[in-house]
């Protein structure tokens with residue numbers, strides 16, 4: 001075809017489907033290869049059965065619970081299994097739902113906290129105007145929640161010697177207008193777990209002294225599908241009475257295709273009744289709590305398939321293999337010389353990932369942004385980012401190890417990283433890249 005692809009106006013005439021398909025297919029070739037995307041937390045490898053189930057459920061709308069009662073049941077099975085996995089005191093009393101991801105789940109969790117706080121304040125005849133939320137260095141969804149729903153975000157700034165939320169920093173910021181505290185299991189920047197139990201203990205003490213009862217919502221976007229399998233003894237879930245709600249992303253370490261997250265509340269009264277809509281639609285009464293209406297069902301069906309297919313044992317084995325690969329990468333990267341490892345993939349302290357920075361005393365003429373751009377030539381997408389905004393002179397590189405990044409692929413990556421450093425030795429860079437010209441890839445990916 002000697003014409004360029006239409007971009008601004010829909011063509012007047014139709015094309016044959018195979019022709020149109022190939023035009024779209026060719027355009028997509030320019031995308032990065034998802035399996036080599038080591039910047040994302042999201043799952044990028046799927047077995048044939050998942051492809052088949054996605055195809056089977058392409059026409060199922062999650063909102064039509066009356067029309068697709070089996071899909072609705074499957075969603076409930078998943079909620080119950082997660083309640084059990086997160087040690088809810090009574091799986092039957094626990095309430096929860098699927099979402100499009102942790103972002104929607106965070107909005108719902110945040111809204112429930114805001115409503116409950118307002119109710120507490122109103123009953124005590126106190127001000128209900130200025131709610132605040134305390135977090136560590138959170139994923140962008142909590143910034144969105146705060147802005148969209150008018151809540152002051154008290155985000156504890158990063159410091160060189162403190163890369164996550166601590167009980168002391170929480171206590172410095174908490175007051176009667178605090179709707180909740182959000183520790184993260186798998187912080188976006190460093191991949192580490194924040195200390196849920198210690199923060200809860202500090203808030204217990206505060207309640208004993210002042211009467212202030214501040215709930216915790218755990219953002220377990222990644223960790224919620226890892227810790228219960230790999231370290232079931234790590235109590236960072238409903239075993240802690242102060243933890244009222246938890247979210248996770250099914251499409252991250254839950255291994256499901258893109259578009260599924262989960263949010264659960266300890267007991268039904270933790271989710272204010274006013275937030276639940278009872279819609280009478282197409283013949284059925286259904287309670288819903290969601291930002292969306294229509295939504296695909298395939299991801300949720302696949303989530304259930306995965307829980308069934310893998311069981312706890314399967315998830316444990318997969319994630320342990322990922323940790324092993326992460327430890328291998330950390331060891332190799334540390335041995336290269338110029339780098340200092342931030343997080344080495346120790347399963348007790350974070351998710352299967354490695355993060356590192358350039359050693360202060362390393363005399364190298366390139367930046368981590370240059371490395372990121374150079375690796376891209378071999379198809380690898382490795383995030384490099386400044387620790388904005390508080391320690392923006394610290395630049396970090398990060399690899400997420402997910403099911404699908406085999407040991408063999410990790411070895412290929414290490415060989416490419418070595419070649420990259422040798423190349424920079426032979427061809428010194430006159431102007432190393434900085435955060436401001438780090439390129440489109442480097443900035444977006446840290447948040448994904």
Ligand SMILES: *Cc1c(COP(=O)(O)O)cnc(C)c1O
Pocket residue numbers: 041100101102103104139141184185186187188219220221222249261447448
């Ligand atoms: C990925 C992530 C989110 C957002 O989750 P989505 O499923 O992409 O919407 C929120 N919090 C943390 C800690 C994350 O890692």
